[in-house]
Amino acid sequence: MSGEKKWRYAFFLGCVAPNRYPMIESSIRAVFDHLGAEILEMEGASCCPAPGVFRAFHIPTWLVIAARNLTIAEDLGVDVITGCNGCYGTLRDAWYELLHEPELKKMVNEHLAKVGRKFKGSIEPKHIVQALYQDMGLDYVKGFVKHKFKDLKVAVHYGCHILKPSDKRPWGGDYENPRFLDEIVEITGAKSIDYKDKFMCCGAGGAVRTAVKEVAADFSREKLVNIRDSGADIIIDCCPFCHLQLDLGQMEANNYYKDIIGEQFKVPVIYLTQLLGLSFGIDPNELGLIKNHELSGVSPFIPIDPFIEKIKEELL
């Protein structure tokens, strides 16, 4: 792509996407570039830090490190995007608190001053979904669709922190039954199907996965039963940590709960920009959908071949 880009964003990677699900990172890069958005690197960024984990250990640390990450984008002078609900939760909640509570801001800046930084509040942290839906708009994005997946039934998983706490999110307070993600998914021609407890948590967050994997896997088990019952072909999500939980956690559920789930789960889990990229006609290699390595014990854990099979025709 050439010359002037319509949008410029600082890309906050976080941990899980770059370090465990790199296909998510590459698909976001490919799709944003394709849509005419320039992605700037946030050199030296760290863990956001994770809202349910590090925030739960020590709130001030969480706030200071989050503020440091925000200042990297402030130096670039553009809004931050992240493809992770957890990072979004941290960056947005910290940003919101720092904007609304002068005492906190003062405290944070006293620490940041020691490393020559200052939180100004000059940029807004956004989720990639927010950038797609609100900055670019559905109509704009729709214009890039080349292939439509008419027979594809999708179970959309929002995850929690993209919606909640709703007073700090840009969706007008709607958290019980929003549609924005379904609308984005449906521009690809796929059908977002309703399933029981669609907005239920994947189970990973809040340090639960680290605390007791079996508990996290039981959340996933329940979700997967509901998704299986709905007849969905794939799961679409917009968070690498949910993605990990629904993918790796699917294996774990298959193991811990094999006695009660009947048939083993095998629902492919696909990240939003992987699906979008395919329908835009982007090379599946760039979207991390084609395996070209011999590594074992790496993601994705649940094979995505049935998905590729299902839509192959439409791509031709």
Place this chain on the structure above:
Amino acid sequence: MSDNVEKYIKRKVYKKENSRIAQKFVDAGLEKIRSCINCGTCTGSCPSGRRTAYRTRSAIRKALTGDESVLQDIDIWLCTTCYYCYERCPRNIPVTDMIIKLRNIAVEEGFILDNHFTLANDIFYETGHGVPANGEGNKKWRDLRESYGLPPLPPTVHTHPEALKECQELMKSVGFRDLMDNVAEKKKQERAEQEKEEVKEK
């Protein structure tokens, strides 16, 4: 003494608990929960409580009454921070945030799971990432990145040692290092005591 005395006599009557802890709850801003009407919307909304012994309302209630047993209970670590309780509480109590604050106090008192401690102390502090890709054990993840045309390590603290230093400096400044050291100390003492008991029993 008869077995039945052991079995059936439970003289536990709730007495006012440690006021030091109760004061900590107040200092942490937990008094926001004073308007709780114990309606149970939070527990009823909680996906964790549907499969575990974690009871949102009961945790909140214990904090309010200064019952410190809530800190030692693993239950509060089973909240996934899905924020349903926060959204629905009719008294507008930021319930999830209150649980997070409870966890902060728990950690301060040395109640933190080993897994969580390792994550905070050995991984986050040392690498700047919660889920890192550097180090020997993570080679396959770097290879995986390369297989998708990405550099083996992302342009984060992983490739900017000075940035990692900066993070560590901040963590020291804000008190995270001390907190972790204190926790480590408490954990050590606990283990020593446990061992002593075990020896005694033998």
Place this chain on the structure above:
Amino acid sequence: MTEIQKEIKVRAKDRPQIGVYVCHCGINIAGVVDVVKLKDYALSLPDVVLAREYKFMCSDNGQKMIKDDIEAGLINRVVVAACSPRMHEPTFRLTCKEAGLNQFLFEQANIREHATWVNMQDPEGAYDIAKDHIRMAVAKSRKLIPLQVQKVKVEPSCLIIGAGIAGMNSALDLADEGYKVYLVERSPTIGGHMAQLDKTFPTMDCSACILTPRMVDVARKKNIEIMSYSEVVDVSGYVGNFEVTIMKKPHYVDQEKCTACGACVESCPVTCGNEFDLGMGTRKAIYIPFPQAVPGQYTIDMDKCIKCGICARIDVCEPEAIKYDDKPEYVKVNVGTIIVATGWDLYDPTELVQYGYGRFPNVITGLQMERLLSSFGPVLGKPVRPSDGKAPHTIAFLQCVGSRNFREGGNTYCSRVCCMYATKQARQYKEKHPEAEVYIFYMDIRAFGKGYEEFYESAAENYGIKYIRGRIAEVYGGENDSIIIRAEDTLLQTPIEIEVDMFVLSCGLEARADSDKVSSLLSIQRSADGFFMEAHPKLKPVDTLTDGIFVAGVAQGPKDIPDTVAQAKGAASSAAALMAQGEVEIEPYYSVVIEHLCSGCRSCQSLCPFGAIDFDEFKKIAVVNPALCKGCGTCVSACPSGAMVQNHFANFQLDSIINVALKQPTVENGGK
């Protein structure tokens, strides 16, 4: 009451001799500040000739102290430093009057609400604030001018807005006492919400059976003029003399000619949802709301009418009563008093998405349940599920829907009737289906009325209704349109899931959606909950802050029928008391024009919200009509020549207060 002394003549230019009386108010004031020191401080102020302190200035003894000082000729102005003038200004004014002193030479300093109550933790700060208030009151007192109260005639008639059970009861009482009543009702029939109810708690008498005779009574009373399908569009004037404009909406049916035969209804081809049955029953485009409606007038709903002309055919409507080109009619009436009895709207639970109203067919509101239970209702009192017309086996009620909810969009107050109506409906359903399972999910059961606790106890014991303490968190749809409820049984501390066939939301009562319009029409206030505000929560529960306007029923706040009727009778009696006097005193706080300063620019005339300013074409100056002026002060601030003076609140009087307030700023701590 002592006899009123001959009035002592005090002229503005006489030297002020002020007596200051500091009240202890028990320990309310004296427990926080040193009242003796305050008294001494008062003595140090200019023109204060004596100061005293006493336990309760409002007591007979306290008042006597003031009277004695006045009668002894020691003082010619009085300042009492005590509570809010809202409480006792009338008391002390009367004291002055009885002693022969013009009552407008009295001034009150509120050192209780403003100083000691709000600064209990900070006695020194409270003391400083009390001093400020006394100094300001004395400063104003020095500038006070004797005024004469005005007396105006009270028209012996009353406008009642809203003909629910509240409005009807007020109307009947006033009519019995001989006053003319204009009963304005917005809908085509009187009766209000009570007409929609089936039975009433706790006695379970049939609502229609006790309501319809009252409706008929109202229609029969000669003194009552029912103006149904009408709305008040303008109110001007003042206590005793309101001029009201009422719009009679077009029925499109000539009410003189209509014989109420109902032939038109049968022939009308348009069927639509019936408001009265909350969309669960149907009516035609030409309709009466329900069979016992009073007046039994037919109305065409022009939003639904397709103008087919069938009802106008002579073979359908023999008396040729159909009038498609009917126009609204405007009527003007003069009344002495007004009673607002506009009632309530039901809370709309759609925004509580988690309860599934509007998403699942078998989630309904309590008022819909009332219609399902009504033997005159759409299913003749045999409740069925909207989805399949079958009688539900399990029903769950959820209390406090929209009530006691401090989130945005919720109502913070308790609606006071829902616990009882849910209990009533649950019992009624169990009477019809003893085998049914009925749950009521609640946070607290409020059964405070006469016979209510017994009613509740019997519901549990004799009817086996299962009360579960826990506010439902969310519901989702199950098989066969069932509803699956998630909640905590808080008493067991366990999350529970229960599948029910029907889910009833006990929605609370809300202020009418158009309350804002009514409040600005009548210049009456609303409290934070949205309902119309009473003048005093305990002592003036049916008065509004606007003289001559009263409030009754749920318009003032949620209440059940017994309380509504009691309040309606109270409002009628207060209105009657006013009208029985024949005339009322109104405070002389109107504006006056200093003729030689007025340049005749007319700025004031266009700004006066009450139309109280005329223009004297001969003298070319503005003239204030004291009876219309409400003393709002708009003209005073608008007048470029400084020709407008407002009695008792003149600029020089206010300036005197501001000057001393600023001159001695003793509140070092910023009045914390």
